[in-house]
Amino acid sequence: MTARSILITGASSGIGRAVAVEYAGQGVRLVLVGRDAARLEATAARCRDKGATVEIAQVDVRDRLAMRDAVLDADRRAPLDLVVANAGINTGLPQGALVEDPEPVRGIFAINLLGVLNTVEPIIEPMCARGAGVIALTGSIAGVRGLPYSPSYCATKAAVHLYAESLRGPLARKGVAVSLIVPGFVHTPLNENLVAFKPLAMTDVRAAKIIRSGLDRRKPMIVFPRLLYWASRLSTVLPIRFVDWFLMRQPVDVPVTQERMQP
Numbered sequence: 001m002t003a004r005s006i007l008i009t010g011a012s013s014g015i016g017r018a019v020a021v022e023y024a025g026q027g028v029r030l031v032l033v034g035r036d037a038a039r040l041e042a043t044a045a046r047c048r049d050k051g052a053t054v055e056i057a058q059v060d061v062r063d064r065l066a067m068r069d070a071v072l073d074a075d076r077r078a079p080l081d082l083v084v085a086n087a088g089i090n091t092g093l094p095q096g097a098l099v100e101d102p103e104p105v106r107g108i109f110a111i112n113l114l115g116v117l118n119t120v121e122p123i124i125e126p127m128c129a130r131g132a133g134v135i136a137l138t139g140s141i142a143g144v145r146g147l148p149y150s151p152s153y154c155a156t157k158a159a160v161h162l163y164a165e166s167l168r169g170p171l172a173r174k175g176v177a178v179s180l181i182v183p184g185f186v187h188t189p190l191n192e193n194l195v196a197f198k199p200l201a202m203t204d205v206r207a208a209k210i211i212r213s214g215l216d217r218r219k220p221m222i223v224f225p226r227l228l229y230w231a232s233r234l235s236t237v238l239p240i241r242f243v244d245w246f247l248m249r250q251p252v253d254v255p256v257t258q259e260r261m262q263p
């Protein structure tokens with residue numbers, strides 16, 4: 001069954017924007033969350049062109065109280081049947097460095113992990129009280145096995161994976177589905193400055209179609225591309241020193257984010 005009242009964080013760009021446009025249509029109400037007003041408005045215009053009713057919530061996911069108000073206000077106006085905690089950033093370890101700059105590390109945890117909690121926590125009780133709804137969280141294939149180029153990004157995504165897994169059982173008993181979205185490489189601004197071999201990279205439009213198809217079926221995990229996901233899973237059972245050696249030989253450069261803990 002497809003969702004009709006949907007809140008998406010990170011809807012001003014990339015995967016979140018593509019998912020919003022994918023769902024947009026007559027009878028669909030979208031609440032688009034992000035920080036950049038112009039880019040949110042651009043997403044909204046594309047969704048309205050497809051017949052959707054669109055509301056914009058210009059909120060930083062690091063702001064717990066503002067997120068609680070945004071989610072609960074949206075839910076009070078029209079009960080949400082899908083919430084997608086998708087906003088996220090990337091950061092990396094500069095080549096030759098042994099430790100990531102602590103400030104960007106706090107920033108990525110604040111957005112990728114606390115931002116997800118700030119999005120999901122307020123909607124759990126309302127959805128459970130209704131006995132209906134889907135909560136989706138965007139993880140990453142980078143959350144399956146630690147990568148030497150982006151320790152904190154991998155850690156935030158692994159945490160999101162385990163959080164989603166842990167929520168799933170209790171919420172399923174209340175009629176609420178939890179879907180963990182696990183993308184590989186998707187062409188978006190998040191990774192346009194990432195220097196790396198990007199096997200099986202796909203467009204955000206393609207990713208959004210896969211995500212919607214999985215969410216409509218309330219799938220517990222939506223992984224794509226599957227080959228990269230299973231290769232990553234395989235790496236977790238191969239000899240650790242061999243995998244470390246292999247990963248260290250890859251020419252990868254992940255830019256350091258400008259984001260910090262506080263908005």
Ligand SMILES: NC(=O)c1ccc[n+]([C@@H]2O[C@H](COP(=O)([O-])OP(=O)(O)OC[C@H]3O[C@@H](n4cnc5c(N)ncnc54)[C@H](OP(=O)(O)O)[C@@H]3O)[C@@H](O)[C@H]2O)c1
Pocket residue numbers: 009010011012013014015016033034035036037039059060061062086087088089090111115138139140141182183184185186187188189190191
């Ligand atoms: N692209 C990939 O290859 C890939 C692979 C695996 C997983 N992912 C995950 O997919 C999700 C979306 O990434 P993307 O590739 O679509 O990146 P993107 O194009 O850079 O979009 C990121 C979105 O997150 C929002 N955002 C960032 N910080 C925020 C904050 N503090 N508060 C509110 N919104 C914030 C941005 O909106 P504003 O700038 O308006 O705030 C933007 O809409 C992320 O969780 C990412 O980790 C991406």
